[in-house]
Amino acid sequence: MSSETSTISYAASDYKSDVKPVWCPGCGDYSVLSSITKAFADLGLAPHQTSVVSGIGCSSRIPAYTTTYGFHTIHGRSLAVAAGLKLARPDMTVLVAGGDGDGFSIGGNHFLHACRRNVDMTYVVMDNRVYGMTKGQPSPTTEADWDASAMAPPGGTGLTPFNPLAIALAAGANFVARAFAGNPNGTAATIAEAIRHPGFSFVLVMSPCVTFREEQREWKNMVRPATAEPATDPAVAAERLMHDDGYNIGVLYKGDRRAYKPVTGSGRTIAELDAEFAL
Ligand code: SF4
Ligand code: MG
Numbered sequence: 709m710s711s712e713t714s715t716i717s718y719a720a721s722d723y724k725s726d727v728k729p730v731w732c733p734g735c736g737d738y739s740v741l742s743s744i745t746k747a748f749a750d751l752g753l754a755p756h757q758t759s760v761v762s763g764i765g766c767s768s769r770i771p772a773y774t775t776t777y778g779f780h781t782i783h784g785r786s787l788a789v790a791a792g793l794k795l796a797r798p799d800m801t802v803l804v805a806g807g808d809g810d811g812f813s814i815g816g817n818h819f820l821h822a823c824r825r826n827v828d829m830t831y832v833v834m835d836n837r838v839y840g841m842t843k844g845q846p847s848p849t850t851e852a853d854w855d856a857s858a859m860a861p862p863g864g865t866g867l868t869p870f871n872p873l874a875i876a877l878a879a880g881a882n883f884v885a886r887a888f889a890g891n892p893n894g895t896a897a898t899i900a901e902a903i904r905h906p907g908f909s910f911v912l913v914m915s916p917c918v919t920f921r922e923e924q925r926e927w928k929n930m931v932r933p934a935t936a937e938p939a940t941d942p943a944v945a946a947e948r949l950m951h952d953d954g955y956n957i958g959v960l961y962k963g964d965r966r967a968y969k970p971v972t973g974s975g976r977t978i979a980e981l982d983a984e985f986a987l
Contacts, residue, residue, distance in 0.1 A: 784814030
């Protein structure tokens, strides 16, 4: 998070811009936006010391709806842009927001390496197991037999869904959690904890797409708080995850890897670097 702590106190509303969200009524992303702004307020983050970076998709509209610095980047590339920002401005708190298609399909490679590099930033993925903005195609996290959309093949894709939490653990993320949009205070607390935790923090928020995944309204009756304390060993967290039915909410893993620090002071001037890369 930002190295500069503010003496001014902020309300969640201080982080909400005047731009009215265009999400469908009932979309889980409204609640996640509120959780993010509440987390910022609870941490007392100055808007000018905070950035929200996103890719493309319904949830990636979030930078426009906040008063912090923001960057609505290109599809699947939000983590690369955010890592560059954090390395150039280590004093800034950087939060990356997006969806399952943007993050795990188009941006899958960046997700792996963001976990591995462990740059100090927080990645919040609003997972609704569908490409919502492009009208209902199956995403990497869609169930194998889901075919309720005209955009899905009859009988479903037959493909085993991507498991983002397990991948994050295996790739080296330093904080891994699952949250639910229908529990905005709990999600805000988890996001605040993720921001405070050093290194790359990953929060998967189950965020219903009420338009293309109507059945996700039932998630509110299916989720429950996880009973176990966060693991400090990724193998223990992975074991727990593999026996989990996908509806336990809470922090799964808190590691102690040191956040990435760039090598500085190469001593080379711009002219020398120019010469090195001259064709
Ligand atoms: Fe939300 Fe789905 Fe509508 Fe997109 S299509 S705004 S994810 S409900
Ligand atoms: Mg999606």
